[in-house]
Amino acid sequence: MASIGKIKLDNPVCLAPMAGFSTVPYRVICKGFGSAYAPTELCSARSIRYRGVGPSYQYLRIDPGREGLTSIQLFGFDPVDFEYAIGAILDDELLSKTDMIDINMGCPVPKVIKTGAGSALMKTPKLAGDIVRAARKAACGKPVTVKTRIGFDRGAKGDPDFIKVLADAGSDMIxxxxxTAAAMYSGQADIEAVALMGKAAKEAGVTFFANGDIQDGASALKMKEKCSAQGLMVGRAAQGNPWVFDRILKEMKGEVFTEPSFEERKEMLLKHLKEEVELAPSEDAAVRAMRSVFVCYVKGMKGAAELKDRLCRASTVEEVEDILWN
Ligand SMILES: Cc1cc2nc3c(=O)[nH]c(=O)nc-3n(C[C@H](O)[C@H](O)[C@H](O)COP(=O)(O)O)c2cc1C
Structure with a gap:
């Protein structure tokens, strides 16, 4: 079974970090369906360094009691920012309980890469290595992991040298x-390119996770076997669909998975929403933030287009309930 540093995972499949989706309630729901753990969405190391953890708490929040294993993901371009940010995280009563720190070296968003952070770090491998070393020094023995891509420019076919840099700097999992960063989320994931990096990780003796287009047992098995991956991360297939973990884990064992009914999906949407309301500054804020998630839950349902349209205009839990059931 996969391990990250001294941490042993119950199974190899995890929820990928996704801004706007990977909240505490959703990570807990996914855990209930088998996700081994799920990093938080990305949070700026520089912002934490200069403003403390307070303003970023909604992104950093973890719930170790209900989530089990936890990992906080940071992005940035300056090793010193990571030292300060991780120091601030470890000084916070709740956040200090995080089991791991994950470093984002894959974000393709222009606002992030123009600072040299996210996937831009693939173009500055020495700096990427320095960031991992700084994070390790600050993390007081907690595993430091990295999430990256197969390359920066369109046409890149995997970057085994980057894996070596990250492994030499002490990454506990990659x-x-x-x-590629240029492709953002378009086209199909290039399994051969991931496999090339998986081979480099194996040679370097570092735990390797593969990610991209995993949605069922067949795609999970293919990715795991071809890429010598100990673990897998599932992103978009898990949006509004926590059952995907049950499906993947069952199908990987050759067991039969039964899709949830529309009623079960509606009930899950409401349970998810009510938990978001508990943590949000207001009911209205929670309902608004969940609009893109509602769309995912009702995809494929009878009258989905009208449901989506009405849900995207709701601002209270009562309105959402009314739209779903009447
Ligand atoms: C809406 C959205 C938000 C994302 N946010 C993050 C993030 O905060 N950190 C990160 O490392 N990756 C982020 N990703 C990338 C995913 O973790 C994952 O690598 C990508 O979606 C590919 O996996 P998939 O094909 O299973 O979706 C995001 C992806 C999406 C679609």
Whole structure:
């Protein structure tokens, strides 16, 4: 079974970090369906360094009691920012309980890469290594992991040298998403390119996770076997669909998975929403933030287009309930 540093995972399949989706309630729901753990969405190391953890708490929040294993993901471009940010995390009563720190070296968003952070770090491997070393020094023995891509420019076919840099700097796990930064989320994940990086990780003796287009047992098994991956991360297939973990784990064992009914999906949407309301500054804020998630839950349902349209205009839990059931 996969391990990250001294941490042993119950199974190899995890929820990928996704801004706007990977909240505490959703990570807990996914855990209930088999996700081994799920990093938080990305949070700026520089912002934490200069403003403390307070303003970023909604992104950093973890719930070790209900989530089990936890990992906080940071992005940035300056090793010193990571030292300060991790120091601040470890000084916070709740956040200090995080089991791991994950470093984002895969984000393709222009706002992030123009600072030299996210996937831009693939173009500055020495700096990427320095960031891992700084994070390790600050993390007081907690595993430091990295999530990256198969390359920066369109046409890149995997970067085994980058894996070596990250491994030499002391990464405890490296996860590779099978697209270039230029491709963002378009096209298909390039499994051969991920496999090339998986081979480099194996040679370097570092735990390797593969990511990209995994949605069922067949795609999970293919990715795991071809890429010598100990673990897998599932992103978009898990949006509004926590059952995907049950499906993947069952199908990987050759067991039969039964899709949830529309009623079960509606009930899950409401349970998820009510938990988000508990943590949000207001009911209205929670309902608004969940709009893109509602769309995912009702995909494929009878009258989905009208449901989506009405749900995207709701601002209270009562309105959402009314739209779903009447
Ligand atoms: C809406 C959205 C938000 C994302 N946010 C993050 C993030 O905060 N950190 C990160 O490392 N990756 C992020 N990703 C990338 C995913 O973790 C994952 O690598 C990508 O979606 C490919 O996996 P998939 O094909 O299973 O979706 C995000 C992806 C999406 C679609």
């Amino acid at each position: 996860c590779v998403h099978g697209r």
